[in-house]
Amino acid sequence: MSNEIILGILLLSPILGFLFNGFRFRSQNNTLAGTVATLAAGVSFLCASVLFFRLLDLPKESREIFVSYFSWIEIGSAKVSASFMFDELSAVMSLIVTGVGSLIHLFSIGYMAHDDRPSKFFAYLNLFLANMLLLVLGSNLLVMFVGWEGVGYCSYLLIGFWFKDEAKAAAGLKAFITNRIGDAGLLLGMFALFAIFGTFEFQEINARMLDVAGIPLALLTAGTLLLFVGATGKSAQLPLYVWLPDAMAGPTPVSALIHAATMVTAGVYMIVRLNPVFLATPATMHVIAIIGALTAVMAATIGLTQWDIKKILAYSTVSQLGYMFLAVGVGAFGAAIFHLMTHAFFKALMFLGSGSVIHAMHEEQDVRKMGGLKKQLPITHLTFAMGWLAIIGTPLFSGFFSKDEILWMSWHSPRGHFLLWLAGIIGAGFTAFYMTRLMALTFWGKSRVPKETHPHESPAVMTVPLIVLGTLSVIGGYIGVPHILGHALHIPNFWETWFERKLMVVPGLGEASAFEESLLMLISIAVAGAAATLAYIFYIKEPSKPQEVVSKIKGLYTLVYNKYFVDEIYQKFVINGLVNLSKAFWLYMDVGFIDKMTYKVSDFVESAAGGLRELQTGNMQRYALYIVVGFVALVSIVFF
């Protein structure tokens, strides 16, 4: 089959799945809906794999499958096609999206078994997948934006899937609006790029960047900054991260797919896609690195204090996304995508694992009511543990390779800085702590499960995806083994070779010193190890300790536990402010001023008319008087 057809199936398969389930949205046949949706996702994965192998067969210089289906919009010199590009980057992205996506679809069959609207759920899930594929496969900014907004409204629909609950519907609304703020920035960024390059095509823009002469750098910097604003919305970075923790209101598979593995990484993808443009604007890069590092640390601190298993994972996601942006900001684009991939594996795994736990606990999400679950949920526990080991950076697990690459680059890159590295290390310590805390509270120690709950292991349809993702979390890092280890283990760094052509290298990147790199690696292992041990002591050995520490730092704890009161600040100053302003506009401007003015005008006309009416009373003597006055006036004008 030709590439056009395979790519077409890749994109259309989830759309067909959406239509199938969408048109029979009343059906309660969970198995049928789930099977069709999973098959649709599976077919996409198959197509992505076929295209991937075809890409491998191509010579390295021209690894690119470009397909244009039809001319979408033609206005003036803006000619936009519905065209797609399967290259090194989109291959990796679409494999992650469809691969992890298929597993999560499968898991959902078990998870949604008792829901009364499964068809609707799977329809949305498929629609999301289709939009995500548009996002990563689109060959121009506009097609990408279609997917970008598309995943946004699917996320909105799925967060508010149980819409009868006011809070869940509100969480969906919050996600949409916050994302829209980012999208407004993204739109302006796209306009700026179009103003400079006269095209929306990624390839043409990137090619133009080979020589920066004649490019207005001020506008370009503004443009990239605005694009990054879009990224902070979609990828939940400071200051727009607030929607992601609330997004946990959606069904857990949704959190795994959309709010951990795929959609939230879109911002990272977009920047990496335009890496030559971003590289040319160092100011933007610094901002990205700083925001990324700050988000990584701040979200991790909140993660230390939360009790809701999904909220902990949500803040962990925000934090890990911060690492990806840190990587992007220091010019380590490969490391960013690498971490994006390993994170997709282990975080999807842990979210699904938490779904399995919540399922077993009859919708309980508070870790204080768990504990000792490893006996009842052996598979969930084992696979979750793999994710835990991966995220805290245990040597030789996937997260270790990717996170270490980021930390190394934030030190080593000319765009890096000691403080960025330090933030990364501190964040890593926090990560190890809160994840170990989560493990300890959920699976280890004594059971705090209420008597009436009888946890049970989930069915195979749910555990199989866990096992697959668990395996990937362990081995997924070996395609990007750092050179210092690679030499010892005789594993080449496939990752670097694969992206060589696509990702530019930061100008002035020096030769790596093996000593420095190993030293930093040891430091990060030591910090993570120490933090994990500490958490283990706190939550298993001496369960009274956390309380003691908390009481010593009461003020700080309250601040962090309440998420730095960011939501409250936004509510008070931004939302209430806008609502009050709008009410004032309506009542004082529209009703109070403009309407009053028009009444004044009409009153004036009426009274003026009334004045003129006085002249025509029908009174003969009056008319005679007018005649005399008029005559005198005329005579005076003529004669004097």
Add this chain to the structure above:
Amino acid sequence: MFLSLLIGLPILSALVVLALPEGKIRIFSFASALLQFLFSLTAFFNFDKTTSALQFVEHHQWIPTFGISYFVGLDGISLWLVILTTFFLPVVVLASWNSISTRVRLFHISLFLLQSFMLGTFLVIDAILFYVFFEASLIPMYMLIGIWGGPRRIYATLKFFVYTMTGSLLMLVSIITLMFMTNAQLGAMSASILDFYKLQIPFVANEFFNTQTLMFLAFSFAFAIKVPMFPVHTWLPDAHVEAPTPGSVVLAAIMLKMGTYGFVRFVIPIFAEAAHYWSWACMLLGAIGIVYGALVAMVQPDYKKLVAYSSVSHMGYVMFGLFALNSYGTTGALYQMLNHGISTGALFLLVGFLYERTHSREIKKYGGLASAMPIYTIIFMIVTYSAIAVPGTNGFIGEFFILMGGFIKNKTLGAIAIFGVIFGACYMLWMFKNIFFGPAGELVKGTEEGKFNSVLKDLSPREMVVMVPLVVIILWMGIFPNSLLKWSQASLEHLTNNPFNYQLSVAGENSAPAVASLPTTETLEK
């Protein structure tokens, strides 16, 4: 004859309605409206999309002394507006099948007359005739609101009428001035817009009181009220809230376009220098309209008023795009006119359907409607997406290119207008959440636990027939915009490529006949 038939058939239908027995009026009106729509579609068979010239032209002298003539023509700018107009008539007739129960005959006569006058406005090339149609269309609309409207209908109609009349009078004065100028410059008085394009109208850049600027302001004022543009928009929410559903639909979907069409047809090409000089001010008002309309919509307790204010915001986009004066802004604006017609028309239909069931427009009395009326909810959702310009719907194409055109023209104003993207999502989705999501509200709850209010039946087949075409159009226009844009491209490019020497010819002729047959200035002097 084609365009005359388009204008004349509705009047003919109105005459037939006058004679028909009461029971047959609806079915005849629907059939006639549908046929007129299909008839208007035949334009596509003969329309030459490669030319910017006026097509299907009919030109007959009417009052030769003043150069006033019956002059109609169609080009890429008016084409889609005409189709939009003819499309909505059958929709409106069908939608008001049950909701209008008194004076059915007069109602349909008003609709047909309105149809004729609106088509006339889009089709005539003679300024005096344009003025006549522009004004005449007020009368049937006045009746629609004044007879079948809500409790405050008299206040609303008066406000609507006085506002629009005031603006138009200034326009009439300017039209007459322009006619005198044709006499002076072209040698004979003419009311043809094509001759107005030829005029050299004195313009001084930094002054307010010069001929072109004043006339530019007079015309702009008239059309700005119609659009309506901030700050002369306050008649609209009142008119919409009091109007019956069909009145609201026609008002939003088509009548407001008469204002923006006026800007494209008159203001921008005739007063080119002034339009360029003052473009920033018009863009600023457009941008304020976008943001202001959205903010005020956000705090409306009445869903119909919310949709009305959303119109102010959406029409702000059109103005913003038009005065960017580049191809992106102009094309986006034309597209947005159609989008606004389709999606706001659809919104007014939807809120009308709900109002017919519950007789309440208070948002806070709803909640949880999604469970009671699932199909209604899905359609409302798609229309909402269109209104907030989600890609894949028509709204995106218009809004994106308007904002891009605006940004390229003026970065600061572009950055202001972009807030509409955020606030637009706020008011629409806030309303959506409060009506459809959450626990069942006061009006949605049934008498028994777990049941819904018995009046809340999902869409009837008739209502589906009304809504499904709109949904299909929303998606089609979002996915295949080229299929529409290609028909207007030549005209729009001609407009944006010739900012200061815009001329319009008649297809098949070298120049407009009104001038060709006239004596030149020199011969007059002899």
